[in-house]
Each structure stands twice: as C-alpha cells, then as structure tokens.
Amino acid sequence: MRTVVLIAGLAVLAGCGTATTEAKSPKAPAKGPVKQAGARPMNAAAAKAVKANELGQIPVLMYHRVIENPGTQDDRTPVQFRTELERLAKENYVPITAREYVTGKIDIPAGKHPVVLTFDDSSPSQLTLTHDGTPLPNTAVGIMREVAAKHPGFRPVATFYVTRDMFGKPDRVEQAQLIAWLKNNGFDIGNHTKDHHSLSGKPQEQVAAEVAAGHELITALDGPAPASIALPYGNQPRTKAWALKGKKDKVAYDYGGVFLAGYTPAQSPYSKEFDPVGIPRIRSMDKKGDCLKFCSTAWLDWLQANPDQRYTSDGDARSVAIPKFQQPMVANKFASRTLTY
Numbered sequence: 001m002r003t004v005v006l007i008a009g010l011a012v013l014a015g016c017g018t019a020t021t022e023a024k025s026p027k028a029p030a031k032g033p034v035k036q037a038g039a040r041p042m043n044a045a046a047a048k049a050v051k052a053n054e055l056g057q058i059p060v061l062m063y064h065r066v067i068e069n070p071g072t073q074d075d076r077t078p079v080q081f082r083t084e085l086e087r088l089a090k091e092n093y094v095p096i097t098a099r100e101y102v103t104g105k106i107d108i109p110a111g112k113h114p115v116v117l118t119f120d121d122s123s124p125s126q127l128t129l130t131h132d133g134t135p136l137p138n139t140a141v142g143i144m145r146e147v148a149a150k151h152p153g154f155r156p157v158a159t160f161y162v163t164r165d166m167f168g169k170p171d172r173v174e175q176a177q178l179i180a181w182l183k184n185n186g187f188d189i190g191n192h193t194k195d196h197h198s199l200s201g202k203p204q205e206q207v208a209a210e211v212a213a214g215h216e217l218i219t220a221l222d223g224p225a226p227a228s229i230a231l232p233y234g235n236q237p238r239t240k241a242w243a244l245k246g247k248k249d250k251v252a253y254d255y256g257g258v259f260l261a262g263y264t265p266a267q268s269p270y271s272k273e274f275d276p277v278g279i280p281r282i283r284s285m286d287k288k289g290d291c292l293k294f295c296s297t298a299w300l301d302w303l304q305a306n307p308d309q310r311y312t313s314d315g316d317a318r319s320v321a322i323p324k325f326q327q328p329m330v331a332n333k334f335a336s337r338t339l340t341y
Contacts, residue, residue: 053321066123098259110314
C-alpha cells in the first residue's frame with residue numbers, strides 16, 4: 001500500500017510506510033572550527049562558501065536492464081542511460097556506492113552532490129566482459145566508464161544487487177571472475193536474495209533463509225560481505241528489521257541499509273530521519289505517464305530547482321557540514337562531527 005508523504009512541500013507517492021526512530025537531541029557543537037586529533041581544522045567559512053548541506057536529500061537511482069529494445073518499464077536504452085549519466089556529471093553529481101552511503105562514508109569534493117547508482121537482478125546488459133577482461137561498450141559498466149573518461153571526477157562506481165542469474169553466467173568460475181572484476185574495480189556488490197522471491201508475509205525463519213542464501217551466494221564466490229540489501233519487488237517483510245539483520249544456520253548478516261523500489265530521494269545517512277530498514281530509490285525514467293512526477297528525470301529537475309534541499313558536500317569527509325538551524329536534525333552518532341555555519 002502506498003501513502004502520500006510531503007518532501008519540502010511536494011506531495012509524492014512512497015512505498016509502505018516505515019517507522020522512524022527518534023534519537024535524543026545531540027550535544028551543541030563546539031564554537032569555532034571542529035578539530036580532531038592530528039587533523040587540520042575544518043573550516044566553517046569554506047563550508048558556507050559552497051553552501052554545504054550534508055543533511056540534504058540524495059537520489060538513489062534504480063536501474064535494471066540497459067538494452068536497445070526495452071521490454072518493460074524498468075529497462076533503459078544505452079542512449080537513455082548515457083544521457084542520464086551525462087546530466088548527472090554536468091549537474092555536479094558524483095557517484096558513491098550504497099556501501100559508502102549506508103555507512104556514512106561520503107567523500108566527494110566540495111560543492112558536489114552524491115548520487116547512488118543501483119542495479120538489480122545482475123543482467124548481462126549491466127556487465128559482460130570481453131575475452132581480455134574489458135566491459136562491452138554498451139553495457140552499463142562500459143557506459144559508466146565512458147562517461148567518467150569524459151568528465152574527470154565523475155566516479156565510475158555503482159552497486160550491483162545480484163541474484164543467482166549472476167550476469168547470465170551459470171558457471172561458478174565465470175561468476176567468480178565477474179565478482180572479482182567488480183571488486184577490483186571499485187564497484188559494490190549487494191544482496192538481492194538468491195532466488196528473487198518476495199519476502200512479504202513470510203515467517204521470520206524463511207525471510208532469514210532467503211536473505212542468508214543471497215548473502216552466501218556472494219561470499220562463496222570470494223566477494224565482499226554485502227553491506228546492504230535491495231528487497232525483491234521492494235516488498236518488505238512483516239517485521240522490517242528481519243531483512244536488516246538475521247541468521248540462518250552458519251550464515252549471519254547485519255546490513256547498514258535495506259533499499260526499497262520507489263519514488264523519492266533518500267535521506268542523508270547523517271540525519272535523524274534516515275531509516276535504515278526502508279531506504280527509497282528512484283526508478284530511472286523520463287517524465288511521462290506515472291513518471292511525470294515520480295521518476296528520475298522529474299526528481300533531478302526538482303532537486304536542480306530546489307538546491308537547498310539537495311545534499312551538497314563541504315569536501316571534508318570528517319565533518320557533517322550544515323546551516324546552523326539544521327543542527328537539531330543531526331543523528332546522535334554523528335553529532336561530534338557536526339560543523340555549522
């Protein structure tokens with residue numbers, strides 16, 4: 001069931017409602033520059049100069065196949081995907097991984113905006129390697145690297161939520177090669193469950209079994225332990241936290257975030273409003289039909305028209321730089337890193 005929520009005065013459709021845990025008010029920040037042992041002072045004047053707002057909203061874009069002849073509303077053509085990346089680069093977005101996002105390790109230049117590129121279902125159109133280990137040109141990875149070469153500073157990184165199909169390669173040796181290539185080239189690998197079955201309405205043991213199977217699928221191929229999961233179809237289990245943390249037999253998982261499949265920009269990980277069990281994503285699509293307001297082109301237009309609502313970096317990963325009036329909205333665990341102006 002979808003509900004209507006308000007973001008900065010704009011009514012949007014969202015996925016099933018998620019609870020937000022209220023944190024206690026953080027301590028007031030020390031006056032003057034924030035200092036850490038052995039580190040240079042962080043500069044409030046510099047943060048103000050770039051209008052830093054590290055509590056601003058972050059677009060988490062959701063992709064599936066990148067193919068010449070789209071068969072579903074989730075597919076994008078290579079031209080459409082390349083055009084969207086070019087737009088992101090020109091509007092000063094820098095890709096970060098879902099792992100970096102959910103762990104609060106956002107390290108991008110001053111004045112830039114983070115964007116999280118996520119890919120579901122491990123399609124061959126996302127990554128296929130030639131015999132010499134080079135991504136095919138019109139695959140998602142090939143296009144990302146092409147755009148990054150044209151726009152220095154635009155990181156060619158993304159998070160791939162894989163299933164047993166594993167980029168169309170049933171052979172375990174080939175699967176391991178693809179996982180190794182992603183890992184060695186700075187890409188993130190996330191859990192999408194092994195069999196892509198909805199977790200809605202299932203008992204806790206079954207939810208844990210399906211999430212653990214997807215987790216083991218990656219680690220058994222010598223991949224890094226996932227830091228996040230994208231729910232199949234965006235469907236949450238009866239108790240949302242079951243997808244975040246659990247155990248089945250010898251496989252335990254403990255994630256920093258659970259990603260959904262719909263409709264709004266996401267909260268900063270430094271915000272009290274950040275909800276790790278229900279992180280929204282935005283479907284990549286032009287402004288038409290039900291995407292007139294609620295898909296990537298529409299939301300990027302809105303963020304461009306409302307820059308004060310968008311996450312803007314101060315260029316220092318150690319600080320959480322914000323206008324002074326936003327201080328009460330910083331999550332407790334990041335209060336010591338707050339830099340206000």
